[in-house]
Amino acid sequence: MSKVGVIMGSKSDLPVMQDAIDILKGFDIEVEVDIVSAHRTPEKLFDYGKNAHTRGIQVIIAGAGGAAHLPGMIASLSPLPIIGVPVKSSNSIDGWDSILSILQMPGGVPVATVALNGAKNAGILAAQIIGSSDSEVLDKILLYKDGLKQAVIETAKQL
Secondary structure, three states: OOEEEEEEOOHHHHHHHHHHHHHHHHOOOEEEEEEOOOOOOHHHHHHHHHHHHHHOOOEEEEEEEOOOOHHHHHHHHOOOOEEEEEEOOOOOOOOHHHHHHHHOOOOOOOOEEOOOOOHHHHHHHHHHHHHOOOHHHHHHHHHHHHHHHHHHHHHHHOO
């Protein structure tokens, strides 16, 4: 079974990251959820980054606010695709600090970055990555995208 790791810097990020968890579960993708703080639990961060792939995880979604070092640090340690979710937190500068911390990665350490609080899109992107080699997940993504199309068509009919 496909598996995605969803990690966040603190429990306060969970309301945002729940969108990724929900969309992945909707695609019947197993999700491992954890709190891994780049600043408060660096040993856990190193262990997670170096070993996630040995537990069958195929993609990691990392959400963080403020300085938002979690996605980049995980990317520096893991061979897996990393999707960063900038989170507008209580100590944030309107989310720009998080966005730029995740987006401005140096060459060689990529992090795919979604919009501020864009965990839903992170979940969809992770499913699409998995779907590129898993036909069951790909079929579910095709149905999901068709559902989006049908919703627009129905809304347009109501105008």
